[in-house]
Amino acid sequence: MATITVERSFWQALPKPKAESGFWSWVTTVDHKRIGILYFWTSIVFFLIGGVEALLMRLQLAGPNQTIIGPDLFNQLFTMHATTMIFLAIMPLTASFFNYFIPLLIGARDVAFPKLNAFSYWMFLLGGIFLNSSWFLGGPSDAGWFGYPNYSLKEYNPGLGVDFWIIGLLLTGIGTLVSGFNFIVTILNMRAPGMSLMRLPMFAWTTMVTSFLIVFSFPVITVALLLSLFDRLFGTLLFDIFAGSDLTVYHHLFWVFGHPEVYIIVLPAMGIVSEILPVFSRKPLFGYSVMVFSTMLIGFVGFGVWSHHLFTVGMGPVVNTVFALATMIIAVPTGIKMFNWIGTLYGGRIRFTAAMMYALGFLALFLIGGLTGVMLSAAPSNAQIHHTYFVVGHFHYVMIGGALFSLIAAIHYWGPKMFGRMLDERLGKIGFWTLFVGFNMTFFPMNILGVLGMPRRIYTYAAGMGFETWNAISTVGALIMGLSILITLYNLLTSLRRGEPAPADPWDGRTLEWTIPSPVPEYNFARIPHVSSRDELWVRKHPQLAHGAVAETAAAEEAPEEAIVMPGGSYMPLLVALGLFVGSYGLLYYMPVFWGGIAVSLLGLVGWALEGDNLRIVRPGGSH
Amino acid sequence: MRHFQRIVGLAAMGVAGVALPVMAAPQYWLDPAGPVAAMQGQLFLLTLYIMLGIFVTVSGILVYTLVRFRERAKASARTGEAGTAARRETAAAAEDELPPQIEGNHKLEIIWTLIPFVLLLIIAIPTVRLSFALAADPGPDALEVRVVGHQWWWEFEYPQLGIVTGNEMRIPVGRPIRLIIESADVIHKFWVPKLAGKMDAIPGRTNQMWLQADEPGIYYGQCAEMCGTHHANMRLRVVALPQAEFDAWVANWGRGPVVEDEAQLAAVERGRMVFETRACYACHAIEGTAARGTAGPNLTDIGSRTTLAAGILENTPENLARWISDPQSVKPGSLMPRVGLSPDELRDVVAYLSSLR
Known part of the structure; x- marks a missing residue:
């Protein structure tokens, strides 16, 4: 030998x-599953921090001329609330599901670059800690989540808050960017035999398109942030108007990132809903290929509409019109998705589980978010609603009604697979209804407040402006939302200890993650599956639906690898x-x-x- | 019946947010006071009605689908004894059988791609037309006002009239006003909802817009771009006057104090001395005096303004005294320092400033 x-x-x-x-x-x-769980709990902690920040602002605005919170703290709160919710809560919670479920959905044993994946998580966690540590080191930035110079520069913001904000975002941004590459490579290269691109589950498709958006948009925000940081730390004059700079350059850089960012948050949410609706309607996703192409179209056109955030910057009617029309175009693929989701439900046998109810809540609320978005696209009337509470209402219908509802749906739907325990359905439904009511109470009045002429980002307002009633209702709604989040959290924590053990396939599922035990063993699949259908598990359970030879591939998987x-x-x-x-x-x-x-x-x-x-x-x- | 109407009104308010003029809402822009806001409001309402139509249709289909296709086979199978045998059979069969496994429909896809296109076209055409219409110059007849945003107050300069004022812009009714919008420090956003939508005041750039008031009145506005501590308290008012009253204001501007008797004149003179010798003159200007400061608002017509400190205090002698004696307690973080006047000096300055009508 x-x-x-x-x-x-x-x-x-x-x-x-x-x-x-x-x-x-x-x-x-x-291990992608452990990293997914780390992402999960970390983002929930940041979500609670961002939620408390939101509640403090709502308390301050509950009535006119209140002084619960002073103007500077208020400015810091809305800056940190937005930054935390977008970069440290919703995106990483989405990333948690990318991490845990993409390999399972495509029949792989891990992501393409496992160490890089761990690195992404640590950058997110440490970037988030760095950003939030500014609360204890002189106070965080008050320059808004957009951080426009010259307000964000030393002359008007001499403290370290903006530096913490910029560097914190750069740190988490590195993690996000790396993870974008990781998931593109994973989805393109790690699919199980037979898992062609047009057999990919929709969540994998939206993850891939989202990852491309990350890869193309995060470098732009990185540039914008670095330019501001250079001005602040090294005294460069990149945004000094007396040195000939034009401040609107930053506006454009920021929103070239900022608008795709909306889709970075919403596309995965759409993917989650596209997984859940077929399962609980017992029907395949309606118009799968149309859904795939509309996802790509949204991603693509999403890069060509950024200036609709800048209609009042003074770009002139030509530019305003071009961006108004481009923005309206986006409504078409989004509408197509909405109709296909309803098509999926139509004719099915609909089971109202907690997960399904949150997914249906997404449909109803995202619809409102999308329609108010079209209203904002008309540049001339945008000049009135722009930077009012109408916008705040609109994007919360997208961010919460869209993204958060679908993420909570995912917690109920995929939680049993991740943690091996079923969540309590009754508490789940109570959580849904309280969130649904609280959410609409909080944010629908904001649409009205915008029409009444209440601008955003004001820490107080005078009595007699007609704002009092709607603000009071909104604050009560926010408290109900807070209660709902506590209910969901309680449900999650108690179910993890005392919940019913989850079987491999608790929902009569359709995709590969339900073919393996809950929680998932370290190696995921004892033998890499051979895929012959878009809804692989569903077809295995109902062989009469098979188009080709399912039996033989199933037989080949009987024995685990040694x-x-x-x-x-x-x-x-x-x-x-x-x-x-x-x-x-x-x-x-x-x-x-x-x-x-x-x-x-x-x-x-x-x-x-x-x-x-x-x-x-x-x-x-x-x-x- | 009235009760019913109120309920319907409230419902419309809740759903659409349009039936609101019943309430006092000085920044409610769907109740416009000039042509620009009126055109913008009409476009908003067009988009609102189309979107409401879509919302009602789509959510109606969604609710119908959810009710009609909800799972109920199991329940009817269990209570089968009450039903007919045939029903029991279908129920039992339904439990095993799958609903039709439809994967899509090309004709439907084309229909629901085209319908949104048509609806969007209805919005797109007026959007384009109005964008260009509102960007057009209001013509040679327009009165020009240069608006400069400051942390946290507004400066209004009338180059054709040689007038500078602050926080309250006086305009003649029925005449287009061309606004030249600039900033002295950070980015602000000029907005008087009932007259016109917003325009940014960006340092280093000059923006233009126009507006017009059709009726005399006081129109509220405020800064709409986060500009620091007192963004919320950077308010303004547009006072639209009939042409004759506006002309009188122009003629009187800079003519000095208006007094009623000798005693008052003496107090006003003393107050003017204080203003010109203590810190006040360094930041504020008053036409016809040695005070030429530009860091703070021009106070030439301060006595005729309705508010103080960019809209947070009503302009009364008491409030003026309160503001001058301790600006930081009224507006913490404001750039106006405490000057430290004696009670007599304070009284005289207030008398002087109040007389500048």
């Missing part, structure tokens, strides 16, 4: 994490992220710490590249 000698370099000889449970196993994990090679953990992703995190404080307080942090990150990167694989062998047969 020949002996193989393996030379191990210095880097390969470094200690590698071995823990399979406990703290260190989570810190060093590269040994599966899985990637083991690594310290390096966290090390690189920590270096950047600590270094960022150095940039603001003490430059040597910055260089130290950069050095740690570079060492981490070299270690990452050279440490080699920490492969583990898992035997599915033995573990059962």
